[in-house]
Amino acid sequence: MINEVRKAYNQAIFDTDKILAMRIVHDALDRGLSPEDIVFKVVVPSIEYMSTSFGQDFGASLAQHFMTAQIAALVTDEMLSKFTSPPEIVGKIVIGTSQGDFHGLGKKIVIGCLKAQMIESVDLGLNVSPEKFVDEAIEHNAQIIGISSMMLHTARGENGCLKVRQILKERNLADKIKIIVGGAPYRYNHDLYKLVQADAWAENGIDAGLVLKKLLEEIKQ
Ligand code: B12
Structure with missing residues (x-):
């Protein structure tokens, strides 16, 4: 069928x-x-x-x-809204699109995939400022920040992941909160995530769940 x-x-x-x-x-x-x-x-x-x-x-x-x-x-x-309720949440992520980026569909799909993999997601929406990513992660007690960027300049730009990393360092949170990135530019350049100082990237929502679980393990250690 x-x-x-x-x-x-x-x-x-x-x-x-x-x-x-x-x-x-x-x-x-x-x-x-x-x-x-x-x-x-x-x-x-x-x-x-x-x-x-x-x-x-x-x-x-x-x-x-x-x-x-x-x-x-x-x-x-x-x-x-009809997905089967997961029995136990294994971790929490706040996720949004980077500042200046209004491509929201990929993020939405990732959230759906994570939900199915027992990872609770707080959707911060579109055009999220670096400060908001960090503030919301703290507010929601999330271990992971997810940043979705569909354009090269929003992935590499100074108000994207690089700034989120800087704020985490300034607040001494780099070991407690990890960053995962995703979106078209990362699919074309698999090393781009290192350049923007993220901890990891994933090609799609299914892989995102697997990579996130590894990051959660690293935080626990
Ligand atoms: C649909 C689309 C739009 C729609 C967006 C609708 C919406 N509600 O999202 C509209 C028409 C509004 C739009 C507008 C624009 N767009 Co547009 N758009 C696209 C298009 C055709 C598809 C994007 C998409 O939805 N893909 C499908 C989703 C499911 O894939 P995805 O986002 O990659 O997500 C998957 C993975 O990447 C990953 N993932 C995504 N996010 C995350 C996050 C994390 C944490 C993780 C782990 C994984 C992950 O998992 C997802 C699911 O598998 C792309 C071209 C393309 N082929 O990609 C251009 C494209 C992204 N757009 C582009 C441009 C230039 C624009 C505009 C500037 C056009 C204009 N002149 O106005 C504006 C920008 C608006 C803005 N400021 O954001 C360019 C960007 C070029 C670049 N290199 O920077 C592209 C590449 C087109 C092109 N070839 O020129 N766009």
């Missing part, structure tokens, strides 16, 4: 038909597909497919990308 749903959803997205896309998702739920499967096996692959087509100029327009993001955000929000 999953292939059939994915194909129908992709076509609806390609036609930027939000109503049809939502109907396909709801029908799939009624037919027994789990909210997790809908996010990870239908929505995420569809975004990746659109991103690849965009990169390779297969005819997908920016408007279609925008609609993919809009519909995916809508579906993801609804599905997240």
